[in-house]
Amino acid sequence: METELSKKLGIEHAIFGFTPFPAVAAAITRAGGFGVLGAVRYTAPDDLKRDLDWMQENTGGLPYGLDVVMPAKKVEGVTEAEVEAMIPEGHRQFVQETLAKYGVPHLAEGEASGWRITGWMEQVARNQLDVAFDYPIKLLANALGSPPADVVERAHAQNVLVAALAGSAKHAKRHAEAGIDIVVAQGYEAGGHTGEIASMVLTPEVVDAVGPLPVLAAGGIGSGEQIAAGIALGAQGVWLGSLWLTTTEAEMHSRALTAKLLAAGSGDTVRSRALTGKPARQLRTEWTDAWDDPSGPGTLPMPLQGLLVAEAVSRIQKHEVEPLLGTPVGQIVGRMNSERSVQAVFDDLTRGFERAVDRINRIAGRSQ
Amino acid sequence: METELSKKLGIEHAIFGFTPFPAVAAAITRAGGFGVLGAVRYTAPDDLKRDLDWMQENTGGLPYGLDVVMPAKKVEGVTEAEVEAMIPEGHRQFVQETLAKYGVPHLAEGEASGWRITGWMEQVARNQLDVAFDYPIKLLANALGSPPADVVERAHAQNVLVAALAGSAKHAKRHAEAGIDIVVAQGYEAGGHTGEIASMVLTPEVVDAVGPLPVLAAGGIGSGEQIAAGIALGAQGVWLGSLWLTTTEAEMHSRALTAKLLAAGSGDTVRSRALTGKPARQLRTEWTDAWDDPSGPGTLPMPLQGLLVAEAVSRIQKHEVEPLLGTPVGQIVGRMNSERSVQAVFDDLTRGFERAVDRINRIAGRSQ
Structure with missing residues (x-):
């Protein structure tokens, strides 16, 4: 499963796995995909440092990334206590x-x-970035809106690609204008923050809106058949989050x-x-x-x-x-x-993808 | 685009087009797909007779079908006036x-x-069926639940395949138990009555639930790339409704x-x-x-x-x-x-499908 994006990142399969667990992220990378560690729970920079050290030791030089949450809207000029006081x-x-x-x-x-998730997440995320940029991460993803311009610049200066999630073609265009490198088209069926447009409709809309920027299909993808569907819709790869929650490595x-x-x-x-x-x-x-x-x-x-x-x-x-x-x-x-290892899940994905390609070719009347 | 189902029906492409307009249904059939005429608006049997006569003259012996609305729940023992009186x-x-x-x-x-759509639709639908079974229709679809057992029997006795729409694997299983031949998996993104499960997730769930019965993917499909995605998900064809509303033949x-x-x-x-x-x-x-x-x-x-x-x-x-x-x-x-003819839309679908298959093969590293 090789796309321009997977070649650029040096991975075997264009399968991106988002997870809050370092053991899962590392296993995805080792299996030939691209593990993306969710950083939202690391409020203490030292905890992130410890887990990135662990990632370095357990990915054998293969690439991985980090996902931060930087809300598009900043809360300025008020304290957290003042905002707490707004709660009825x-x-x-x-x-x-x-x-x-x-x-x-x-x-x-x-x-x-x-x-x-608060308005102060930006400061937390910036502290995380200060740690992360000391490691050879290959991708920085933002789960909530476009990252600030200076973050995109800093990432690019270190050859780190920047990804952002979008639930509509309009949001995807805004990301592209912000200079990001990859759009994750997050369909209605996805876990976490989602819009109302389902992946079947959203993926090609986003591909058309931001092409030639690479798009990853996210939402509803948990099998090789669904990966083939995402690729059919024009994506250069897929972004899976939910599927890893029941792997044996998940904590x-x-x-x-x-x-x-x-x-x-x-x-x-x-x-x-x-x-x-x-x-x-x-x-x-x-x-x-x-x-x-x-x-x-x-x-x-x-x-x-x-x-x-x-x-x-x-x-x-x-x-x-x-x-x-x-x-x-x-x-x-x-x-x-069922609970299975990341490697077993990953093998199912790649085998299922090959089966789906075989079937499509039979139906399309292509000789193999 | 040939599947077991398309071979069984003798059509060139496993593309099923649902439409309330005879001119659209006939054009879909002539283009090499399978036109399905929605019967819900024919309250007078003679109107349906007139349009089926027209279909016969304009499909050149190629196959087409009829879609009726038979609500699963019957309203019995009350008059329409009594039900009207229940409205606050x-x-x-x-x-x-x-x-x-x-x-x-x-x-x-x-x-x-x-x-x-009322509880009395069943009688209307039965009147429609009395007309329809005099014509060589090849498919009878029910848009609301499983059709009654005697209708399934009557259809099968005339070599008419029976299809039913399902928004969940559970509904699909119920249809299979009712003896139908084809399940249309209608995703959240579809027009008309839908459930909450998006096509990306629903299609393979329904395929697994009712296989080896053929499943058509419906919902979110309006391009050849989306057709390829539906096929990747295990469908034996696709069911498109919305796309035809802006064709030049639509009234x-x-x-x-x-x-x-x-x-x-x-x-x-x-x-x-x-x-x-x-x-x-x-x-x-x-x-x-x-x-x-x-x-x-x-x-x-x-x-x-x-x-x-x-x-x-x-x-x-x-x-x-x-x-x-x-x-x-x-x-x-x-x-x-844009407003285009059914033939132009259909050509785009089949060309887009071939392009999507080419792209998947490139990404899968299959030599062509």
């Missing part, structure tokens, strides 16, 4: 009532609350969450604002139902919702409160039915 | 107020109101509606219950916005919503009230930007 008391009460209803225990003294919060992922069908996700205030696809749970219920207070805009629920989400995860336990994941969760 | 007065008022707000004129004396309600379709982007549709009471993708208009607005009365369940809005929709169409004017259409509407 009724919403705080709703969080506490919902947690109480399910008997969710508190965190222990000193236990850290989870990550949250999920809890066994209960892994069990939920393995059991879930494609209809068990929802595009909800419950997590960050922007629509993000995730497992549908009684927690997302509570936020999406018209009789409740509804969600707050980003960054307020993320601030509001951060501690609650940590409590739910920490104590494995099953009905409320969720995670961002795409509709492909319906096919994530 | 507040909803009727909302219709009148909304029409008044936009100055929508009344229909002229004796002018017929448009079609509506749309009004030029204003065609202009709206040509101008619309992929983000200009909405999955709304406004038309029938079940979620159906259509152009987003001020009419759908009014029904989807939380401050309004909301929609009624099928068949009440269809009964409630039938006359209003006719008035809007008849008088071309631009802000309210809509039609079922999929996200592919973003690519319907």
Whole structure:
């Protein structure tokens, strides 16, 4: 599976794997793909440094990348406390009532609350970048809008390609104007923040909008057949996130969450604002139902919702409160039915791709 | 583009075109595809007879099919008037107020109101079938659930294949158990009634659920590249509906509606219950916005919503009230930007398919 982009990056297969887990990212790279480590949870630069050191030792000189979250909108001139104060008391009460209803225990003294997407993520991301640029990363992806011009410049000065996710052709064009090198076309069916246009329609629209810039198809891709579909739609490769969550190398919060992922069908996700205030696809749970219920207070805009629920989400995860336990994941969760190694998953992808190509050729009447 | 199914039906390309217009259906068949005439608007059997006679004369012995709407749930023991009486007065008022707000004129004396999907559609559909089985149709499709057992039997006795649309693997299995021959996997991005699973995920799920029954990919398909993607996903062909609405052979309600379709982007549709009471993708208009607005009365369940809005929709169409004017259409509407003949559209599809196969082979490293 060789495209101009895969040649440029020196990888065997144009399969990009996004994951928050270094062990998964390294295994994807070792398997001949391109591992992209999600940096959002590294609030302490030293933690990122430790894991990038580990990546260096475990990728044998093969290329990998980093994914940061830099919100397009900066929050300036206000403190985090001032923004916290914007959260209505009724919403705080709703969080506490919902947690109480399910008997969710508190965190222990000193236990850290989870990550949250806030307006201050840019500073966090910049600290991450200061660390990351000391490593030979080959790709820098931004999950939320175009990265700032100086970041693109700095990346290019170090021969690091820059990618950005887009849910519409309009957003993709904006990224191209910002000088990025790769657009990840993130379809409606994808996990995490998504728009409403499905991959089947979005991928070729983005290819047309930004060509000759390379486009990766993301959303709904978890098999070699789906990779072939993404390539058919004009992509120069695919970007998979959800599929790795049930690999043996993934370090999920809890066994209960892994069990939920393995059991879930494609209809068990929802595009909800419950997590960050922007629509993000995730497992549908009684927690997302509570936020999406018209009789409740509804969600707050980003960054307020993320601030509001951060501690609650940590409590739910920490104590494995099953009905409320969720995670961002795409509709492909319906096919994530067993725990396997990254290498086994990757082998299935490449074999499935070859089978799909064989079948297309038979149907197209091409002699082989 | 030859699959087992296309061979069985004796068509050159496994491209199925659904359309309410005989001229379009016949042109699809003549181009080497398989035209499927939507029968829902033929409330008078003689009208259907006239158009099937025309189809016979204009398809030169090549195969075509018919699509009927038989709701899975029958309404029994109540009259249409009794069901009409179930519509709350507040909803009727909302219709009148909304029409008044936009100055929508009344229909002229004796002018017929448009079609509506009701519990009585089954009788209408059975009358249509009595007509249709006198013609050498090769396929009978049901747009709403599995057809009744006696209809399947009657079709099979006449060597007519039976197809049914499914928005989930579960529905597809139910169809297979009902003895149908072809499942049309209708993705989230499709026009008309749809579920929430996008084609990229739905198509292979349905293939796995009902194989070896042939599956057609529907939803988001409007180019040869998208056809190749559907084939990559395991389909034995594709089912396209929206794409034909802007062909020169289409007899749309009004030029204003065609202009709206040509101008619309992929983000200009909405999955709304406004038309029938079940979620159906259509152009987003001020009419759908009014029904989807939380401050309004909301929609009624099928068949009440269809009964409630039938006359209003006719008035809007008849008088071309631009802000309210809509039609079922999929996200592919973003690519319907010029009026061309069915043959020209069809040639683009087959050429685009060949290009996509060339590209996949290059990327897969297959020598040609």
